Amino acid sequence: MKGRHTFAAGCVLVGLVLAVAVVSLVWLPYDPSDTTGGRLAPPGGEHLLGTDKLGRDLLTRLMVGARIALTVGAGSVLVGGVLGVAAGLLAGFATRWLDDALSAALDILIAFPTLLLAMLVVAVREASLGSAIVAIGLAMSGVVARLTRVLVKRVLAQDYITASRTSGTSWPRLVTEHVLPNIWPTLLVNLALQLGLAVLAEASLSYLGLGPPPPNASWGRLLQEAQATVLTAPLGAVAPGVLLVVLVVGVNLVADGLRDLADPTRRSSR
Amino acid sequence: MNSKLAGVVAALALVLAACGSGQEGPAGVGTATPDAAAVIEIGSQYEPQNLDNTAGGGQGVTEAFNGNVYEGLFRLTDAGKVENLLAKGYEVSDDGLTYTFELREGVTFHSGKALTPADVKHSIERVTADDSQSARKSSLEAIESVETPDDGTVVVELAHRSVSLVYNLTYVWIVNADAKDLATAEDGTGPYELGAWKRGSTLSLDRFPGYWGTPPANNGVVFHYFTDATALNNALLTNAVDIVTSQQSPDALAQFTGNPDYRVSEGHSTTKLLLAFNDRKAPFDEPLVRKAVSSAIDDAKLLESIWAGHGSLIGSMVPPTDPWYEDLTKVNPYDVELAKRQLAEAGYAKGFRFTLDTPNYDPHPTAATFIKSELAKVGITVDINVITADEWYSKVYKNHDFAATLQEHVNDRDVVWYGDPDFYWGYDDKQVSEWIKDAERARTPEEQTELLKKANRRIAENAAGDWLYLYPQIVVAASNLSGYPVNGLNSQFYAYGIKKS
Numbered sequence: 001m002k003g004r005h006t007f008a009a010g011c012v013l014v015g016l017v018l019a020v021a022v023v024s025l026v027w028l029p030y031d032p033s034d035t036t037g038g039r040l041a042p043p044g045g046e047h048l049l050g051t052d053k054l055g056r057d058l059l060t061r062l063m064v065g066a067r068i069a070l071t072v073g074a075g076s077v078l079v080g081g082v083l084g085v086a087a088g089l090l091a092g093f094a095t096r097w098l099d100d101a102l103s104a105a106l107d108i109l110i111a112f113p114t115l116l117l118a119m120l121v122v123a124v125r126e127a128s129l130g131s132a133i134v135a136i137g138l139a140m141s142g143v144v145a146r147l148t149r150v151l152v153k154r155v156l157a158q159d160y161i162t163a164s165r166t167s168g169t170s171w172p173r174l175v176t177e178h179v180l181p182n183i184w185p186t187l188l189v190n191l192a193l194q195l196g197l198a199v200l201a202e203a204s205l206s207y208l209g210l211g212p213p214p215p216n217a218s219w220g221r222l223l224q225e226a227q228a229t230v231l232t233a234p235l236g237a238v239a240p241g242v243l244l245v246v247l248v249v250g251v252n253l254v255a256d257g258l259r260d261l262a263d264p265t266r267r268s269s270r
Numbered sequence: 271m272n273s274k275l276a277g278v279v280a281a282l283a284l285v286l287a288a289c290g291s292g293q294e295g296p297a298g299v300g301t302a303t304p305d306a307a308a309v310i311e312i313g314s315q316y317e318p319q320n321l322d323n324t325a326g327g328g329q330g331v332t333e334a335f336n337g338n339v340y341e342g343l344f345r346l347t348d349a350g351k352v353e354n355l356l357a358k359g360y361e362v363s364d365d366g367l368t369y370t371f372e373l374r375e376g377v378t379f380h381s382g383k384a385l386t387p388a389d390v391k392h393s394i395e396r397v398t399a400d401d402s403q404s405a406r407k408s409s410l411e412a413i414e415s416v417e418t419p420d421d422g423t424v425v426v427e428l429a430h431r432s433v434s435l436v437y438n439l440t441y442v443w444i445v446n447a448d449a450k451d452l453a454t455a456e457d458g459t460g461p462y463e464l465g466a467w468k469r470g471s472t473l474s475l476d477r478f479p480g481y482w483g484t485p486p487a488n489n490g491v492v493f494h495y496f497t498d499a500t501a502l503n504n505a506l507l508t509n510a511v512d513i514v515t516s517q518q519s520p521d522a523l524a525q526f527t528g529n530p531d532y533r534v535s536e537g538h539s540t541t542k543l544l545l546a547f548n549d550r551k552a553p554f555d556e557p558l559v560r561k562a563v564s565s566a567i568d569d570a571k572l573l574e575s576i577w578a579g580h581g582s583l584i585g586s587m588v589p590p591t592d593p594w595y596e597d598l599t600k601v602n603p604y605d606v607e608l609a610k611r612q613l614a615e616a617g618y619a620k621g622f623r624f625t626l627d628t629p630n631y632d633p634h635p636t637a638a639t640f641i642k643s644e645l646a647k648v649g650i651t652v653d654i655n656v657i658t659a660d661e662w663y664s665k666v667y668k669n670h671d672f673a674a675t676l677q678e679h680v681n682d683r684d685v686v687w688y689g690d691p692d693f694y695w696g697y698d699d700k701q702v703s704e705w706i707k708d709a710e711r712a713r714t715p716e717e718q719t720e721l722l723k724k725a726n727r728r729i730a731e732n733a734a735g736d737w738l739y740l741y742p743q744i745v746v747a748a749s750n751l752s753g754y755p756v757n758g759l760n761s762q763f764y765a766y767g768i769k770k771s
Contacts, residue, residue: 033639033642033643033646034643035571035575035640035643035644039574039575039578040521053575053576053636054575054636054639054640054643055571055575126655127656209630209635209656213635213654213655213656214628214635214636214638214639214654214656215639215642215643215654225636227500228499228500228519228521228522228632229521230500231521231522231524231525232521232524233521
């Protein structure tokens with residue numbers, strides 16, 4: 001079954017990065033701030049992937065970077081998911097002017113470029129891991145909310161909901177018993193896709209210097225720092241790039257796989 | 271959806287690699303005859319903020335206009351000598367308070383007006399005016415009045431002796447007193463006049479046909495501005511520019527050294543990277559703490575990391591091109607044990623924590639990271655706060671709201687700022703202020719040199735700042751180019767001698 005294979009492949013890729021991040025919590029080849037490695041030492045020997053300009057071990061920094069990428073990815077999905085689903089439910093249940101107002105607000109939020117929004121958040125707060133999570137989560141919440149709203153409206157239009165309403169079911173119970181169970185598979189797929197986008201957004205922010213400040217070894221920052229030395233030490237730029245591809249492609253495969261597994265029409269149309 | 275995403279990721283990863291490719295050399299040079307009709311394409315990372323050096327035009331306008339569009343009464347040559355330029359000569363009264371400058375005849379501004387003493391008076395007063403933002407304003411504070419007794423003479427009266435007056439006048443552009451809006455236009459006497467300034471892209475200078483002196487060796491120059499060093503180097507590799515005024519990435523040099531199509535020159539720079547402490551506030555009001563921090567940082571290793579063997583260590587604010595240079599690298603040597611002892615003696619045996627305000631452009635974040643890891647070894651925790659150049663200007667420079675900061679200081683002879691207790695780093699040492707004041711009032715350059723050497727030694731002994739290193743000045747040019755300046759003194763770049771063959 002195609003869905004199952006896609007899902008498995010995605011899990012392997014994401015699992016790889018996750019494993020690296022978990023290992024980094026208990027063991028690292030070097031201290032991330034150890035500068036004794038010599039300038040741009042080539043791969044091999046003491047430093048498996050070589051060192052950067054300051055003599056820091058590249059493998060160590062990549063491992064710490066995996067942690068940052070996953071933290072920001074998961075953190076922003078949490079922020080975006082909670083805000084987005086809440087706003088989406090509100091808009092879905094609301095009628096007339098409140099629904100119109102919320103929809104308009106969401107459209108504006110979605111139209112706002114993520115990076116620009118992030119720059120605003122960074123300007124108000126400061127460049128940090130938290131700011132990056134808030135900024136990316138906020139941008140994501142618009143997309144999630146709009147999807148949730150549509151899904152909620154579709155469920156609410158069903159006859160059994162009307163029946164349930166006439167029999168006096170309160171709306172919190174409607175949400176927990178009828179709405180959420182019906183919309184979560186679609187939401188989950190969407191949130192998985194958003195996780196990939198969040199990882200990319202964090203890399204872009206760090207590349208622009210708006211992510212967690214140095215010496216944090218975010219992959220985007222590694223790419224930026226390696227830019228000047230790409231000809232003399234190409235691995236410094238290639239390695240974080242490859243890891244980004246692995247994680248984002250992995251997350252997308254998981255999302256695709258989830259969609260195929262959760263959607264009966266796709267399951268039958270093999 | 272996922273294929274599109276994967277494409278974006280791949281692009282992000284590979285765009286960098288692509289930046290370095292396209293490594294074609296320039297077309298072969300057939301003849302070696304200079305081509306006077308050639309226009310020189312200059313690549314630079316320093317675009318002017320505006321075109322007026324008394325209104326915050328910045329390093330970029332000095333680079334493009336000093337000596338090219340505007341001239342002073344005197345010229346500071348690339349070798350660091352002072353020569354007559356718009357002044358034919360000068361006389362000093364016995365008390366050293368009256369300078370009489372004789373102006374060169376036959377000089378006209380680009381607008382066609384002839385140069386008069388009134389223009390010189392106006393130009394000097396622009397720099398000393400209350401609203402002037404010139405970095406050189408304080409060096410001219412001795413000037414009491416500027417008189418124009420006749421058509422060919424300017425008389426400057428001083429409140430006290432000023433031994434560097436003539437030197438300082440090399441920075442004063444002589445502008446047409448009738449000119450309007452010098453922030454977007456120009457009216458100077460130099461060999462070039464402004465062609466067009468396309469903001470964010472290029473600034474072109476055309477040969478001025480009415481120039482009084484030797485005409486330029488080329489038909490004009492175009493400055494191409496880049497914010498990214500990699501893009502600038504690619505422009506040089508693809509012949510989009512002929513020369514890069516100041517190479518900022520040692521790793522990019524590998525593309526040019528050993529390639530017969532390019533020539534790499536290393537000259538003298540006056541740009542210093544400083545770890546500047548706020549000397550007013552604890553813990554950095556205590557010299558012993560500052561000395562400990564200076565000794566805890568391995569400057570040689572930092573220089574090697576950032577510049578890979580280029581540049582030099584100076585141990586103080588004075589670069590070797592200033593007459594009062596001394597090698598002071600031994601005053602606060604790299605010695606972790608010494609640093610620990612000094613910290614303990616100052617009452618910080620367990621270290622402390624401070625925020626390092628770090629400008630967001632290279633090399634500051636890299637240097638900050640290095641400093642953080644070095645100071646961790648003596649128990650000092652550094653929080654790196656990355657800020658923009660504008661934030662630096664308001665937070666650090668104007669409001670003095672910082673503990674320590676990183677900054678590059680480009681000017682020559684700028685050790686005198688340690689004599690001003692109101693400067694951003696707030697170094698308040700009566701003895702140093704007095705020496706610096708007396709040095710400017712000295713009767714002879716030798717006396718001035720002696721006093722400034724004393725001041726320089728003392729600020730090093732007190733670790734008024736930590737002078738991490740002196741930048742190298744690396745110029746990379748196509749090998750068919752000659753006659754370009756190789757020393758970036760005060761970031762000027764005389765273009766009139768450049769020949770292309």
